[in-house]
Amino acid sequence: MKNKLSDLNNHLFEQLERLNDNELSGEQLAAEIERAKAMSGIATQIVNGTKVVVDAMKLVHRGDAPSVINKLLGEGLS
Incomplete structure (x- = not known):
C-alpha cells in the first residue's frame, strides 16, 4: 500500500463533499453519515x-x- 497523508486528506474532503450533497436524503444520507463516522475513526x-x-x-x-x-x-528505574 502506497497511501500518503495527502491521500487521506483528499479522501476526507471527498467525504465532506458527499455529506454536503443536497440531493441526499433518508437512507442515503444515513449511509453517508455512517460512512463518514467510520472514515473519521480510521483517519x-x-x-x-x-x-x-x-x-x-x-x-x-x-x-x-x-x-x-x-x-x-523499565530498565534503569530505581
Missing part, C-alpha cells in the same frame, strides 16, 4: 500513528531515544 488512528512516528523521530534526532526506551521497558 484518527492513522494520524495518531503518524504522530507516534514523528515523536520517535524527534527523540532519535535529539539523542534521547535510548533513555526513553529504557524508561518504557
